[in-house]
Amino acid sequence: LLNWYLASDMPGRAYRLLRDTPMPEIAPVFYAEALLEFVRNGPGKKARRKLLDATTAYPLVAAFLFRADELVNVVEMTAYPSHAYKPGTIEDVMVWHNLLYGAWLSVEGALDWAARCGRERQFADVIEAAPWSANEEFERLGLGGDDDEPLGPAPGSSLRMI
Helix, strand or coil: CHHHHHHCCCHHHHHHHHHHCCCCCCHHHHHHHHHHHHHHHCCCHHHHHHHHHHHHHCHHHHHHHHCHHHCCCHHHCCCCCHHHCCCCCHHHHHHHHHHHHHHHHHCCCHHHHHHHHHCCHHHHHHHHHHHHHHHHHHHHCCCCCCCCCCCCCCCCCCCCCC
């Protein structure tokens, strides 16, 4: 609902929803908070901080949302079998991307601003390290992938993060 309010040019409703409703710590909320700050106050320090927080929490989403021109075509992302859906995989990221992209696209200048941020060293380092962090977290939780369910790009895949 939050992203729909933003995409529908209703930032006041989005703000009230965020203010008055406990929100889960998931990608759409983090990125909506950053977008809302951009809408309300422009591309200042607070908006950048919110975007960095979202990128840190969900770096692969940032890679797709703000740096898509530097990534391989979605058609080439066949390195993941369809049954390998897990948090942190490409399929997980694409679910969030599909939800968020329309809201960011609807706000003039938001994607361009976010893409500029994404090229900054602080953002780029977080995005570049994302696949390895996800793999380490899965292993720590005992959720390591089987040979037929990779947690990252398949060996020899053309998928790259930057």
